[in-house]
Amino acid sequence: MKTQNRIVVPPHGVTITTLHLEREDAFNRTKFVVNVLHCKQPKPTKPLITDLVRERLRLHPSSPLYLSKFRIAGFNSRGFGLVYDRPEDAMKYELDHKLKRMGITAKTTHAGGRKKNCVKKIANVTKGKKRDAKIK
Numbered sequence: 637m638k639t640q641n642r643i644v645v646p647p648h649g650v651t652i653t654t655l656h657l658e659r660e661d662a663f664n665r666t667k668f669v670v671n672v673l674h675c676k677q678p679k680p681t682k683p684l685i686t687d688l689v690r691e692r693l694r695l696h697p698s699s700p701l702y703l704s705k706f707r708i709a710g711f712n713s714r715g716f717g718l719v720y721d722r723p724e725d726a727m728k729y730e731l732d733h734k735l736k737r738m739g740i741t742a743k744t745t746h747a748g749g750r751k752k753n754c755v756k757k758i759a760n761v762t763k764g765k766k767r768d769a770k771i772k
Contacts, residue, residue, distance in 0.1 A: 664725040672713040
């Protein structure tokens with residue numbers, strides 16, 4: 637099923653085209669290709685593209701939208717998108733890193749320096765034990 641929809645947003649100078657809208661009932665999602673034309677404009681940011689796609693497809697703000705594999709060229713960018721019906725469907729079928737990017741699950745933040753130092757301490761203890769064993 638090939639459909640082509642266009643919307644022109646004058647303030648941004650960006651044209652959004654959705655191609656190949658295809659409904660996957662088994663996964664409760666819709667997949668599509670996004671074509672972004674930005675002639676004589678700097679490359680659009682990912683949040684801008686996300687907002688324009690949400691506006692174009694008339695999506696609810698809580699519906700999960702995942703955009704990936706954007707190839708940004710001189711005036712034309714193309715990417716792939718998935719829209720799930722509900723967040724529960726996305727949690728059932730998608731990987732954890734995609735869920736974090738969609739904003740469905742919370743991103744866990746760890747203290748990187750603290751983790752590194754703990755690993756170093758454990759590694760040094762084991763090295764010390766091995767060294768002591770060789771001396772004896």
